Amino acid sequence: MPRHYHQSLKKSIKTMNSFIILLVYTLKLTCGQNVDQMVEKLRHLESFVELKGGEFRMGINDRHGLNFEYPQKKAIVKPFRIFQYPVTISAFRRYTQDKPRFRTTADLNGFSYVFTKILVDDSEIFDVESDEVDEGLIGVANARWNRPEGGFSQITNRLNHPVTHVSFDDAQAYCAWKGMRLPTEIEWEYTARGGLDGVAYPWGDMWELRRTNLWQGTFPDDNQLRDGQYGIASVEEYGPQNDYEIYDMLGNVWEWTLTRFRNLSHPMEEDDQERYTVKGGSFLDTRDGDAKSDGIQVRISARKGHRRSYTAYNLGFRCCQSMELPEKPVTLPQYKVVRLRPPVHHHTPEKHEHISHTDEL
Numbered sequence: 522m523p524r525h526y527h528q529s530l531k532k533s534i535k536t537m538n539s540f541i542i543l544l545v546y547t548l549k550l551t552c553g554q555n556v557d558q559m560v561e562k563l564r565h566l567e568s569f570v571e572l573k574g575g576e577f578r579m580g581i582n583d584r585h586g587l588n589f590e591y592p593q594k595k596a597i598v599k600p601f602r603i604f605q606y607p608v609t610i611s612a613f614r615r616y617t618q619d620k621p622r623f624r625t626t627a628d629l630n631g632f633s634y635v636f637t638k639i640l641v642d643d644s645e646i647f648d649v650e651s652d653e654v655d656e657g658l659i660g661v662a663n664a665r666w667n668r669p670e671g672g673f674s675q676i677t678n679r680l681n682h683p684v685t686h687v688s689f690d691d692a693q694a695y696c697a698w699k700g701m702r703l704p705t706e707i708e709w710e711y712t713a714r715g716g717l718d719g720v721a722y723p724w725g726d727m728w729e730l731r732r733t734n735l736w737q738g739t740f741p742d743d744n745q746l747r748d749g750q751y752g753i754a755s756v757e758e759y760g761p762q763n764d765y766e767i768y769d770m771l772g773n774v775w776e777w778t779l780t781r782f783r784n785l786s787h788p789m790e791e792d793d794q795e796r797y798t799v800k801g802g803s804f805l806d807t808r809d810g811d812a813k814s815d816g817i818q819v820r821i822s823a824r825k826g827h828r829r830s831y832t833a834y835n836l837g838f839r840c841c842q843s844m845e846l847p848e849k850p851v852t853l854p855q856y857k858v859v860r861l862r863p864p865v866h867h868h869t870p871e872k873h874e875h876i877s878h879t880d881e882l
């Protein structure tokens with residue numbers, strides 16, 4: 522091959538490579554911008570509810586209730602605000618953009634637990650021994666909040682789903698970024714009850730099918746889809762679950778709380794595993810608890826514990842914050858929803874800040 526031809530071929534290949542790199546970069550940028558726009562439209566999912574608090578009854582009077590569900594006991598809770606929805610993938614994405622050096626526990630560990638029936642073609646099993654993984658889950662390499670099934674799985678089609686694969690510490694880091702913290706179990710349960718005393722579900726004592734995303738049928742092979750959802754659903758799939766206008770407390774994904782968990786079998790023993798209570802059940806749990814070995818019946822009082830570093834496909838969180846009592850005694854409403862709207866864009870050439878507006882309802 523003549524030398525000048527060889528050189529010209531090399532030059533063409535180089536130009537073509539630069540073109541491909543530019544094309545990939547542009548596509549990535551455009552795609553990122555589109556996702557940014559979609560994320561902005563989901564700001565209402567970061568609204569919160571302010572609750573007056575007071576005395577109420579926790580737990581349930583069912584002798585078969587697991588892990589201190591039985592008997593009912595009195596609890597007192599001070600005023601607080603709590604997210605109306607679990608933290609979504611879109612909200613968590615904004616956090617990781619603001620804190621680019623932040624690495625979740627799943628990132629650091631190189632794996633997380635994924636539902637075995639929902640793996641993608643390139644999900645790679647991560648061989649790990651654990652005594653606390655839920656039935657139906659398996660370790661998957663590189664599974665994390667933005668790769669929910671590991672491999673090349675994506676989040677762009679589920680930005681309004683609850684964020685998962687987050688540890689207790691990841692959840693606390695996100696809430697601290699918001700100036701908040703995780704709710705205690707008492708705050709979580711008070712919120713879920715929606716002012717109804719001693720009930721099993723946020724809406725009352727009678728089971729209602731299309732209020733929450735659980736598993737119906739024999740686990741894990743037969744999902745009868747009576748609630749219309751096989752996997753995780755949007756946090757606003759079913760409408761508010763109670764009169765406090767709270768969404769997605771029960772079902773879909775478990776939620777971390779700040780409360781240390783005690784082992785039912787050895788209640789007096791010190792818990793050297795430092796586990797924290799998770800609440801609410803998930804799309805992999807059932808109403809009557811007979812399809813799985815842990816026997817958990819999904820209801821407000823249901824509870825179990827996980828180590829702070831545990832991360833899984835069906836475990837997320839929402840944030841909470843104590844509210845100062847006004848100095849003068851005033852009558853607080855039982856609850857108030859503070860709804861966030863997307864930031865207003867002023868079409869001026871000057872730089873401007875994005876301001877979130879709140880509406881009092």
Ligand SMILES: [Ca+2]
Nearest residue numbers: 734735748750
């Ligand atoms: Ca379901």
